[in-house]
Amino acid sequence: xxxxxxxxxxxxxxxxxxxxxxxxxxxxxxxxxxxxxxxxxxxxxxxxxxxxxxxxxxxxxxxxxxxxxxxxxxxxxxxxxxxxxxxxxxxxxxxxxxxxxxxxxxxxxxxxxxxxxxxxxxxxxxxxxxxxxxxxxxxxxxxxxxxxxxxxxxxxxxxxxxxxxxxxxxxxxxxxxxxxxxxxxxxxxxxxxxxxxxxxxxxxxxxxxxxxxxxxxxxxxxxxxxxxxxxxxxxxxxxxxxxxxxxxxxxxxxxxxxxxxxxxxxxxxxxxxxxxxxxxxxxxxxxxxxxxxxxxxxxxxxxxxxxxxxxxxxxxxxxxxxxxxxxxxxxxxxxxxxxxxxxxxxxxxxxxxxxxxxxxxxxxxxxxxxxxxxxxxxxxxxxxxxxxxxxxxxxxxxxxxxxxxxxxxxxxxxxxxxxxxxxxxxxxxxxxxxxxxxxxxxxxxxxxx
Amino acid sequence: xxxxxxxxxxxxxxxxxxxxxxxxxxxxxxxxxxxxxxxxxxxxxxxxxxxxxxxxxxxxxxxxxxxxxxxxxxxxxxxxxxxxxxxxxxxxxxxxxxxxxxxxxxxxxxxxxxxxxxxxxxxxxxxxxxxxxxxxxxxxxxxxxxxxxxxxxxxxxxxxxxxxxxxxxxxxxxxxxxxxxxxxxxxxxxxxxxxxxxxxxxxxxxxxxxxxxxxxxxxxxxxxxxxxxxxxxxxxxxxxxxxxxxxxxxxxxxxxxxxxxxxxxxxxxxxxxxxxxxxxxxxxxxxxxxxxxxxxxxxxxxxxxxxxxxxxxxxxxxxxxxxxxxxxxxxxxxxxxxxxxxxxxxxxxxxxxxxxxxxxxxxxxxxxxxxxxxxxxxxxxxxxxxxxxxxxxxxxxxxxxxxxxxxxxxxxxxxxxxxxxxxxxxxxxxxxxxxxxxxxxxxxxxxxxxxxxxxxxxxxxxxxxxxxxxxxxxxxxxxxxxxxxxxxxxxxxxxxxxxxxxxxxxxxxxxxxxxxxxxxxx
Numbered sequence: 001x002x003x004x005x006x007x008x009x010x011x012x013x014x015x016x017x018x019x020x021x022x023x024x025x026x027x028x029x030x031x032x033x034x035x036x037x038x039x040x041x042x043x044x045x046x047x048x049x050x051x052x053x054x055x056x057x058x059x060x061x062x063x064x065x066x067x068x069x070x071x072x073x074x075x076x077x078x079x080x081x082x083x084x085x086x087x088x089x090x091x092x093x094x095x096x097x098x099x100x101x102x103x104x105x106x107x108x109x110x111x112x113x114x115x116x117x118x119x120x121x122x123x124x125x126x127x128x129x130x131x132x133x134x135x136x137x138x139x140x141x142x143x144x145x146x147x148x149x150x151x152x153x154x155x156x157x158x159x160x161x162x163x164x165x166x167x168x169x170x171x172x173x174x175x176x177x178x179x180x181x182x183x184x185x186x187x188x189x190x191x192x193x194x195x196x197x198x199x200x201x202x203x204x205x206x207x208x209x210x211x212x213x214x215x216x217x218x219x220x221x222x223x224x225x226x227x228x229x230x231x232x233x234x235x236x237x238x239x240x241x242x243x244x245x246x247x248x249x250x251x252x253x254x255x256x257x258x259x260x261x262x263x264x265x266x267x268x269x270x271x272x273x274x275x276x277x278x279x280x281x282x283x284x285x286x287x288x289x290x291x292x293x294x295x296x297x298x299x300x301x302x303x304x305x306x307x308x309x310x311x312x313x314x315x316x317x318x319x320x321x322x323x324x325x326x327x328x329x330x331x332x333x334x335x336x337x338x339x340x341x342x343x344x345x346x347x348x349x350x351x352x353x354x355x356x357x358x359x360x361x362x363x364x365x366x367x368x369x370x371x372x373x374x375x376x377x378x379x380x381x382x383x384x385x386x387x388x389x390x391x392x393x394x395x396x397x398x399x400x401x402x403x404x405x406x407x408x409x410x411x412x413x414x415x416x417x418x419x420x421x422x423x424x425x426x427x428x429x430x431x432x433x434x435x436x437x438x439x440x441x442x443x444x445x446x447x448x449x
Numbered sequence: 450x451x452x453x454x455x456x457x458x459x460x461x462x463x464x465x466x467x468x469x470x471x472x473x474x475x476x477x478x479x480x481x482x483x484x485x486x487x488x489x490x491x492x493x494x495x496x497x498x499x500x501x502x503x504x505x506x507x508x509x510x511x512x513x514x515x516x517x518x519x520x521x522x523x524x525x526x527x528x529x530x531x532x533x534x535x536x537x538x539x540x541x542x543x544x545x546x547x548x549x550x551x552x553x554x555x556x557x558x559x560x561x562x563x564x565x566x567x568x569x570x571x572x573x574x575x576x577x578x579x580x581x582x583x584x585x586x587x588x589x590x591x592x593x594x595x596x597x598x599x600x601x602x603x604x605x606x607x608x609x610x611x612x613x614x615x616x617x618x619x620x621x622x623x624x625x626x627x628x629x630x631x632x633x634x635x636x637x638x639x640x641x642x643x644x645x646x647x648x649x650x651x652x653x654x655x656x657x658x659x660x661x662x663x664x665x666x667x668x669x670x671x672x673x674x675x676x677x678x679x680x681x682x683x684x685x686x687x688x689x690x691x692x693x694x695x696x697x698x699x700x701x702x703x704x705x706x707x708x709x710x711x712x713x714x715x716x717x718x719x720x721x722x723x724x725x726x727x728x729x730x731x732x733x734x735x736x737x738x739x740x741x742x743x744x745x746x747x748x749x750x751x752x753x754x755x756x757x758x759x760x761x762x763x764x765x766x767x768x769x770x771x772x773x774x775x776x777x778x779x780x781x782x783x784x785x786x787x788x789x790x791x792x793x794x795x796x797x798x799x800x801x802x803x804x805x806x807x808x809x810x811x812x813x814x815x816x817x818x819x820x821x822x823x824x825x826x827x828x829x830x831x832x833x834x835x836x837x838x839x840x841x842x843x844x845x846x847x848x849x850x851x852x853x854x855x856x857x858x859x860x861x862x863x864x865x866x867x868x869x870x871x872x873x874x875x876x877x878x879x880x881x882x883x884x885x886x887x888x889x890x891x892x893x894x895x896x897x898x899x900x901x902x903x904x905x906x907x908x909x910x911x912x913x914x915x916x917x918x919x920x921x922x923x924x925x926x927x928x929x930x931x932x933x934x935x936x937x938x939x940x941x942x943x944x945x946x947x948x949x950x951x952x953x954x955x956x957x958x959x960x961x962x963x964x965x966x967x968x969x970x971x
Contacts, residue, residue, distance in 0.1 A: 006755065011465050167465065249755035327457055332464040339459055358458045363466040368527050369569035371471060372698040374650065383755035387703060388747070406754045414463030421469040422569075428461035 003202075004230035005243040007381045009415045011167050011233055011333060013206065018290045019170040021298035023178060025284075026314065027104060032075050032305035033344035034060055034096045035087045039134040040141045041067030046096055052079045055107035057281050060096050063129070069142045070132040073098060074283035074303035076105040086343050088329050088336055095344070098305070110280040121152075121193045124276055131275030132347070133282045136267035137161060137236065138330060140348030143268055147193055149257035155194040156260035157246055160187050160201040160269055162210060163229055163236030166331030169351045171286035172266055174299045176203065176210035179270055180217035184224070186269030189276050191223055194262065199224040200245050201266075206231040233333055234413040238263045240381050249382070252409040267350070282347060289315050291354035293322040302345055308352055309341035318354070325361075328353040333414045363423040370424055376416035382409055386416035386426050393433035398440070401433050408434060471568070475528030477648055481639030482535050482630070482693065488622075489629035493543030497629045501538040504550035508534030511558040519563075529568050533557050536576035536693060539630025540686060540733070541583075542593035549590055553579040573740040574697045577733050584730055595626045606685040606729035617676065620683040633683045638783050640692025645779035649696040652708035657691040658682065660716020668724060681723060686732045690719070694733075700740035704752040711746055715739040809898050810883065814855065814868040817885030817894035821857030821865060830854045830867075833966050842958040848874040848951070849958035854967070857885070864888055867967050870898070873955040876947040877901040880910075884919075884959045890968060891923045895956065907948035915942055915952075925960055928953040 037043035044061035048054060054073045061071040077099045085095040116124070129144035149155065160183065164172040176183060187199045201218060203211045205228040215226045229235050229244060238256055241263055242248055248259045256263055264272075267286055274280040283304050290297040295316035302311060308329070318324055328335035330351050341352075376386035385405055392401040401407040410430045417427040490498045512530040516523045534554050541550060557579035562571045584591050619625035623632020630636065643649045665681050666673040682688065695701065695715050702711050715735050722731030814824060834851050842851050852870035859865045866887040872879050881899035886892055895916055902908050909915055918939050919926075928949055929938045939956075941949035
């Protein structure tokens with residue numbers, strides 16, 4: 001009997017590079033850049049102006065609408081500009097740039113614990129919203145939206161996601177070892193909102209210390225359990241966890257809440273605890289600096305807005321003689337390749353992986369025609385048929401891709417591409433096809449208006 | 450550091466890849482075909498080796514040349530041409546003329562694969578298509594000629610179609626007449642290995658076998674008779690087809706349901722062709738029809754994602770039940786099959802061999818005593834034989850031993866002569882012969898039941914020119930070189946003194962036996 005989902009792959013973990021490194025707070029010296037869109041939804045609206053003095057935790061931009069999140073400063077200093085800067089993905093985006101004075105003067109006292117027992121559910125949600133907490137697993141979905149489903153009583157499971165299935169990354173592992181009590185408190189706060197739910201902390205079984213720590217912290221708590229999951233990618237995917245815990249699969253049109261589940265990353269739960277009990281906004285998160293090319297891989301608490309380049313340099317830079325072949329924001333399975341490191345770390349980022357060798361380059365040399373071997377289908381955690389989807393997408397038959405093959409359900413986990421013996425770039429093809437379909441939908445919607 | 454940043458690679462996620470590659474898969478398939486190839490070469494000899502080698506080499510060469518002519522990058526490194534060549538060779542008879550594998554491989558690679566766009570684009574299995582092409586084009590050359598069982602006139606499947614019984618054990622081990630890759634045991638070892646590694650889909654191979662078995666069981670007219678079904682499963686490329694041909698990725702459906710339909714289709718068609726068709730090679734055609742149906746199946750049967758399947762909500766039962774790992778199942782199956790096969794072989798072949806020998810001996814007795822209507826055991830003479838058991842009958846005739854003796858009787862029951870079985874040492878091992886002696890002491894004929902001498906020399910003993918010298922001789926014979934001078938002279942076989950001497954010793958021992966035992970007893 002094993003706790004896991006169907007399909008999945010087993011990429012090499014490489015977690016030993018950084019797994020024993022304690023979380024260290026990294027204080028940057030250079031200028032700090034805060035993109036206005038660090039979450040899914042509408043970009044935040046700036047509330048500061050050029051030359052304004054700001055302090056750590058001070059509101060820089062407020063949420064614009066329901067699905068949006070405010071942004072707070074992670075340093076003290078003066079606003080240098082509000083201008084377009086390059087961000088992850090290579091695009092230019094509106095950013096607030098702050099001249100960091102290096103003092104890190106707090107805007108308010110975030111060390112005083114407040115009594116949360118008297119808080120109503122609405123007040124908890126409001127504090128989470130005001131603190132700008134977003135999903136720290138990578139997607140950056142505003143947490144307060146997740147906490148307000150249509151029917152909170154129908155939620156059966158609140159899943160604390162500590163799987164950390166992405167290779168190389170270890171910051172959640174360290175977080176759970178050190179801040180297990182805080183994470184459990186965060187989960188308790190969330191459980192208050194969902195009276196009929198059971199809290200399940202899911203951790204892959206390659207992190208025995210974290211499992212032990214979380215079990216100790218959760219023991220004696222009502223409605224709470226720790227589950228050791230099979231180490232398999234993408235175990236930490238929202239749908240994979242729900243499959244494993246609740247045994248439910250659901251189409252892309254539905255949200256986890258529709259099947260009675262709420263999934264929160266352990267880092268998010270920690271942020272919720274800080275926000276609700278200490279009034280501290282989200283301006284820092286745990287972060288892994290790793291990869292074969294890095295001199296000193298390790299886990300850090302980084303401040304939002306820090307430049308990737310500065311973190312890498314201050315941490316000792318590259319290994320002697322190592323070449324930076326590839327820099328990934330995140331891990332190698334879902335991470336985004338960075339063209340330059342002179343861009344800011346955003347809230348939802350959890351790692352920088354610098355590789356000395358590019359496996360994709362080697363794989364491309366081995367690419368053959370599709371064999372139709374069906375491995376992609378075997379490993380797909382959603383039960384899709386990637387080989388046919390790829391044929392349809394390349395042939396431009398988006399209708400078949402969407403309607404017959406359920407291509408929009410693809411979560412772009414990359415398992416099929418990882419497993420493909422013919423080394424076909426399936427995931428990028430799907431990504432593009434999905435974007436095209438969304439574009440078409442938008443255009444058609446516009447035409448009707 | 451900025452310099453380094455500029456050389457950084459950009460690509461879309463994921464940024465790591467599994468170790469499995471196309472050549473790896475092809476290597477594994479080729480490896481799993483090795484047991485069958487080796488057994489085939491061991492059983493059928495050098496010609497089989499030449500066919501395998503030529504087939505593989507010409508397949509790879511054809512692909513290389515095609516890529517050169519089309520100015521495309523060479524794709525021979527992906528290993529698929531090797532597999533195609535190997536599969537084709539294994540589906541040819543060991544006596545096939547050597548131009549067949551060459552033409553077949555070129556047809557498979559150029560026409561069936563490369564012309565359709567290369568690896569992954571062909572619509573039928575190239576090896577099978579080439580085999581069918583050869584069957585149609587060179588029907589006579591492709592007919593499987595018996596190499597092992599010279600008495601048989603047809604391959605086991607041909608014999609089955611003619612309603613004869615076949616030796617399942619030999620078919621299972623691959624020591625019956627058939628194609629090079631006809632050892633079911635070796636094919637099963639390879640096939641189950643591939644299945645346990647998840648390289649081939651169990652849905653296909655097992656549904657082919659089950660579909661075929663069920664069809665024959667229901668419509669074969671013999672019900673679910675184990676021997677009948679096993680004989681059909683072991684013959685005519687069913688196992689090779691199920692594990693290595695039907696499972697070809699490119700020409701089989703991708704959905705699990707589609708694979709089951711495809712497998713059953715092939716199994717049922719194969720069964721139908723086997724029962725009603727007039728060729729023993731029908732299974733290839735069944736698979737090709739399955740191949741052609743694949744695009745149709747793939748268009749209409751598409752696997753739905755888990756979320757859209759009507760399986761009822763399996764809430765809270767997400768814990769996967771413990772499953773026995775496939776390699777364990779495969780290894781157990783192989784061990785069980787091999788064990789049963791070996792013990793079966795031992796008991797079954799022993800009886801069979803004895804039976805065969807008896808039949809052969811009976812036939813030769815009738816040959817050497819044409820006047821006899823029936824044979825009876827000669828108790829007294831056999832007692833004498835047992836006394837001398839294990840030693841030469843007469844010191845003058847070294848290595849000649851009398852095995853048994855029968856009385857030959859006519860229709861009225863009168864003794865017309867004696868039939869003896871005598872063994873002596875030849876050049877290539879034992880020479881065993883039947884010898885008939887009439888009641889008057891003259892030889893009525895000799896026939897060999899065991900003769901393993903040098904072809905073209907010692908084997909001439911079995912030719913009439915030599916054998917026909919014996920009838921009429923009595924008392925003792927002399928061996929001379931060249932033409933006979935005397936009544937009792939036998940002209941030796943030129944260049945085969947040892948064989949001639951063996952026969953001379955045997956015949957004289959027999960005559961002596963008559964003079965000392967049988968004549969006296971008369």
